[in-house]
Amino acid sequence: MPEIKFISGPMEGRVLILNAPKYTIGRKSNRDLFFNDESCSGEHAELRLENNEWSIVDLKSSNGTWLNQKKISSAVLASGDSVKIGESVFVFSDSEKSAHRTSSDPHAPPTASTDELALVEKMRDHADRIRKEVGKVIVGQSDVLEQILMCILAGGHALLIGLPGMAKTLTVRTIAQVLNLKFKRVQFTPDLMPGDIIGTDVLETNAATGEKEFRFIRGPIFCNLLLADEINRTPPKTQAALLEAMQEKMVTAGNTSYTLEEPFFVLATQNPIEQEGTYPLPEAQLDRFMFNIWVDYPLPHEEEEILRATTGGARIEPKPVLTQEELLQLQAVVRKVPVSDHVIKYVTRLVGATRRQNADAPQVTKTFVSTGAGPRAGQYLILAAKAMAILDGRIHVSCADIRRAAPPVLRHRILTNFAADSEGLTSLDIVKKLLEVVPEPGAEAYTNKPKQ
Numbered sequence: 001m002p003e004i005k006f007i008s009g010p011m012e013g014r015v016l017i018l019n020a021p022k023y024t025i026g027r028k029s030n031r032d033l034f035f036n037d038e039s040c041s042g043e044h045a046e047l048r049l050e051n052n053e054w055s056i057v058d059l060k061s062s063n064g065t066w067l068n069q070k071k072i073s074s075a076v077l078a079s080g081d082s083v084k085i086g087e088s089v090f091v092f093s094d095s096e097k098s099a100h101r102t103s104s105d106p107h108a109p110p111t112a113s114t115d116e117l118a119l120v121e122k123m124r125d126h127a128d129r130i131r132k133e134v135g136k137v138i139v140g141q142s143d144v145l146e147q148i149l150m151c152i153l154a155g156g157h158a159l160l161i162g163l164p165g166m167a168k169t170l171t172v173r174t175i176a177q178v179l180n181l182k183f184k185r186v187q188f189t190p191d192l193m194p195g196d197i198i199g200t201d202v203l204e205t206n207a208a209t210g211e212k213e214f215r216f217i218r219g220p221i222f223c224n225l226l227l228a229d230e231i232n233r234t235p236p237k238t239q240a241a242l243l244e245a246m247q248e249k250m251v252t253a254g255n256t257s258y259t260l261e262e263p264f265f266v267l268a269t270q271n272p273i274e275q276e277g278t279y280p281l282p283e284a285q286l287d288r289f290m291f292n293i294w295v296d297y298p299l300p301h302e303e304e305e306i307l308r309a310t311t312g313g314a315r316i317e318p319k320p321v322l323t324q325e326e327l328l329q330l331q332a333v334v335r336k337v338p339v340s341d342h343v344i345k346y347v348t349r350l351v352g353a354t355r356r357q358n359a360d361a362p363q364v365t366k367t368f369v370s371t372g373a374g375p376r377a378g379q380y381l382i383l384a385a386k387a388m389a390i391l392d393g394r395i396h397v398s399c400a401d402i403r404r405a406a407p408p409v410l411r412h413r414i415l416t417n418f419a420a421d422s423e424g425l426t427s428l429d430i431v432k433k434l435l436e437v438v439p440e441p442g443a444e445a446y447t448n449k450p451k452q
Contacts, residue, residue, distance in 0.1 A: 002054055002094040007262055009088025010036050023047040039063055040086030056083055080332035082325045089325055120333055124393030126321055130178050133318040137174045138167060140302035147293050147408050148175060153387035155331050156290025157246050157266040166295045168269045172227045180320040181224035188234035194241035197221050198251045221245055228268035232278045242266060246288050263327055290380045292412035337386040339397050345441040346399045351378045353438045354414050364433045368420035373413035380409045399440050407431050
């Protein structure tokens, strides 16, 4: 069913199902969509259904109608398109159209538009600017920054693990500034309750009627980028409060569900050495995190620069590089990046090699692995590789991209056994060995073997 979702402006968070052939938009109260916005004209634009296609038509408005950051007079809408009218921005989606478009080839991704391809070409410059702005505050940690950006572009969530004082919180806050995202931080403690994150209903008196009524007060989860600091320091009940938000992009309080604003990401941190009074995340919840990112010590020359920069009085504020609309566009483009059968076969082999039950599993897996990665690992490997291609300004994915994405995707999805512990091998060591022994598919993988 076609629908529009408002991501900013007076109707932010509202979703409208398009079940009529025409909708007029404007500041006049008799419009089908009334925008209480001084920058919107009385009769601003019109949504029309013609020949089974939805289009947006500007009605000679004063400030114009913008489609994907370009001023238009009229245009046909495609799923993922962003429309700006006054201060309001909404995203159009049509699941039925997308399903019909791909019905002839269920494995073919949607085709990227010309504007989206142009945005991909510019992404290399955007990525360099992002690194430069983040570098004004954070010294080094280039791998950490790249992996966080990959995760955000792919629409996933990340778990950052590192010792205290590694600037994990500062890194996340800086990235939020550079990407122009609403940022909230929650310090997880043993007494933190789910309502402290989601929000709660409060009983108050209606000033107009004098009657008692409940009003929902939103919690810090209503943001674009939520930093769950030391997530393993709170009980499982509160940890689980994030699950619905991470997977469904919505939260439920009482009998009411509230949709979270897009984009939405959870970046959680953990301290790897201090385990007293902690509640380890269960494997099912760990699997919800796309990446497990290790924040390591800085190099000697980087540490010298850190000491020099942080003990003085000057502080440099980073500048925003992308808008929320551009970020949403890039997320939509990531899904449209084509992936060859060769890459998909390689991902299937690599993930299958982590499972000791497989007859073709390498010896390192049979000896040192107790539980391998599930199908979600393969999905995240491909999405991460697509995001990496976008960051490089490319519109294709290679097996090299998969190998670069494998450590943060597989590190927390492979469980080692006692033999590995006795040898001092970690899950990351297993991943590195698998990348060495699992080959890319050869010509024999594409040969149709006759049935026996």
